[in-house]
Amino acid sequence: MTKAPVKPQNVARSNRKWIIGYSIAGAFLYFVYQFLLNWEGLPLGIYDAIYRWMPPAAVNESLVYVIMALGLNIVVGYAGLLDLGYVAFWAIGGYCAGWFMSEFFYFLKVHFFGSVPAEAPGIHINFWLVLIIGGFVCAAFGVLIGAPTLRLKSDYLALVTLGFGEIIPQVFFNGENFFGFNISNGTKGIVGVDPIPVGVKNLGPFDFGWKLLIFLLLTAVMVFISLRLRRGRLGRAWLAIREDELAASMMGVPLMRTKLLSYAVGAFAGGLGGVAFATHVNGVYAERFNFAISIFLLAMVVLGGMGNVWGVILGAFVLSWVNGNGLSAFGAFYNERFGTQVDFASFTFLLFGLVLILMMLFRREGLLPESRLKLVLHEDDLEEATSGKKAK
């Protein structure tokens, strides 16, 4: 096991390669969806293929998942805490958008650099501000949820977070009458969210190209935050906790505080994703927030490699595409070809269940492993007989 030491320069160089690679991919995506699709000269075959296999809505939705997966990556991947209720943050973020960027509070009239005419009822705060608000509100909830629960053992923590991931959406689901207050319009949802102001124009629900750019920007923000934090003392503390929390605490790392921070930062991403998603579907609909999403996100992080930002982006994009569009598109294709009637979209649970099980059994470090993670997840496989090596 003579793995070459990961010198700082190597890490930086590897990161740079990935940044460049993903930037190119992002630019390419933007080019396709903003310009190529709108070009009259585009051959019909290609146009159809793109719309069939990867319509713009699907790409944007996948990016929302990427953003949230990056958030979960901080909790599960860096700090090693199994959070099975991440969907709660997505919901809270979404409803922040619903509260502060729509006519939901029709009896109020608050405008703050909003993107709708000043006569419109409701609260209309600028999208960019709402992003930040949503992020911080979620971070606060992360701390709230974490405070009583992070002392628990990993099994209990997983179950409790699962519970929160079920309860909080349920609160919104029943939210039409929450102790007398209507906080979510219940199952009807909040329909209609303000467009995104970008100086020259306002982006509505069909401005996929521009939205793509914004979602890419949000992804970049989360990547930036992740990498920077990982490099500093907080990231090191997280990794130490993940590996040996007892030793970490005996070396001066305050466990509760550090774990809470991982929840807060992770939840922040959920807020960003939630607000972004609300603008994507132009509303906030309670039934979209179900516990299965938390498990999907976990599968994305596991598939990509826990702690590896680049792998998680790939894993999230691929899995969310497969779940959202890929399965049904493939299903239609397959059924046409073979005259069958297989409902591929219903295989989602099978897919995600298998991803989790097979990855844990056979490739715990993920598809694109963070080189160091390979070691910690295979502790049990290593021969203890030969204690240490004479590294030359």
Added chain:
Amino acid sequence: MSNVLEAKNISVAFGGLLAVNSVDFDIPKRKVVSLIGPNGAGKTTFFNVLTGLYKPSAGTISYEGRDITDLPPHKIASIGIARTFQNIRLFGLMTAQENLLVAMHSKLKSGITSTILRTPKQRREESAAEDKAQYLLDYVGVGKWTYEFARNLSYGDQRRLEVARALALDPKVLLLDEPTAGMNPQESSVFIDFVKRLVSEKDISVMLIEHDMKVVMSVSERITVLDQGEKIAEGSPDQIKSNARVIEAYLGKAKEARA
């Protein structure tokens, strides 16, 4: 105050079992003291109490005059009580340097925002921390493995790295849990010299739990003996060597024939 750490009347009960029974223990400034006793005497339990891992069922601990009995382990570590582990507990998949940087967690001040923005202040702080880490790595003798995964180091180097990591806490008290386990006589001898050098060069006290009598006798300025959770003797190496009760406690138990 000539004692940097004072433990008074410490008792530890696990359910119905009294592992440590009313033990007093002081660590004087800039001295090397040892805690010995046959297996099952309660040494490790007592050791864990000193570092805050266990809370005593009775008794108090004070450090530099301050009561630390109820402090959480990370707080105890940050005020200057550092330890190593019997079974090495390094962060195997972090580099040697990072292991030390983790231990400096409580000394670094940068918050989330300055870390994300990589402010000049944060960069300077990190750089200074890395310099200090390198210095400590050199001091213990693993200076060339700075960027190596801790897991890849040889056993001896891992032990040294653990000491370096503990030193990164700027401790006044260094608690070593069976530091020479697995070492041959030459390595033990090197280690003894290192401990003596450490105490004379730095303002630090060292406490050892040890089974190797040769090491204990040659490095300690005072030895405390526990048996069945009670303190049965305390004194200089010569006094302990000839103490009848101590000899009796070890008789009948497989004596580590290295003395």
Added chain:
Amino acid sequence: MQKFKGTPGQIRRQRVERIGAISISLVLAAWILVNLLESPQQFAQVAILGLRNGLLYALIALGYTLVYGIIELINFAHGDLFMLSAVFSSYFITVWFKQDESNPAGWLTFISCLFAVMAFGAVINVLIERLAYRRLRNAPKLAPLITAVGMSFLLNFIGLKWNGSTPRQWPTVIPNGDIYIGEVRINMITILLFVVGIPLLLALNYVVAKTKSGKAMRATAQDKDAAALMGINVNKTIAFTFAIGGAMAGAAGLLYQQSIGTTNYNLGFQLGLIAFTSAVLGGIGNLWGAVVGALLIGLIQGLNDGLPIAFGQQWSQSVVFAILIIILVFKPAGLLGKVTTEKV
């Protein structure tokens, strides 16, 4: 030996816990009393219903607590095993043997189904352990946990395909009719559940306490390595544990399906959480704790759903979950568990 109270900090914390426990108990008692006085007849009926549910939860909770006691893993898939057992029962009785009425043929089918579904549950659970969990027994905690979650999803999928995505109704072969104790109406179904459930629990208790395998199980749960050194086949013992846990879930599935009459692929998640909360409430690893906890939870839930002064059915899950959080935060050892400081 002297009685140690602990350090000042510990004493303070114990006091807080005690105050918390007392206040919660007072609130609970007050709530029960108010409702009891409001409408005693409704109270009794709702309480009986709650206890009946509690019996079901107990059967499922036992599976959780047995497995957790022996390998310290929350088998997330256990609730879904219960769900599959319910679906299995529905097919066994109604589709394969075409019984839909309460007559001797129906009852015979019911009894054979009981054995069949218990075998079904046992086999599936043992398979899961063998294929997925065994390899990860010594892996860092995150790995088997994630696998358990994945397994839950897998079973969910099977349930989805087998049962369909919408709830299905099934006829029951349990005799219909009520008996009356004073003004309180008790359904035959309730009687049957107790008639079947209680012997099962007693049988389980016998197996665990008196048989050789049961003793091996308890030994392994306390100290795996020591048990192995004593000649106990740890693998077989763990498989045995999964088997009886699965059998209990199987029986619960049948009882649920025949009493409530519906199956839904989502069943596992809902009841799984409740059952696990019961296990924790009673003290994880403690079999009687699981039963006591389950009966309590069933009671509280029944009261909450049925009584006039309560949160109501839509908050049912939140109430149970809130109980879980409170227990885990204030008294993680549960009602019957012991707080032991582990020697590190």
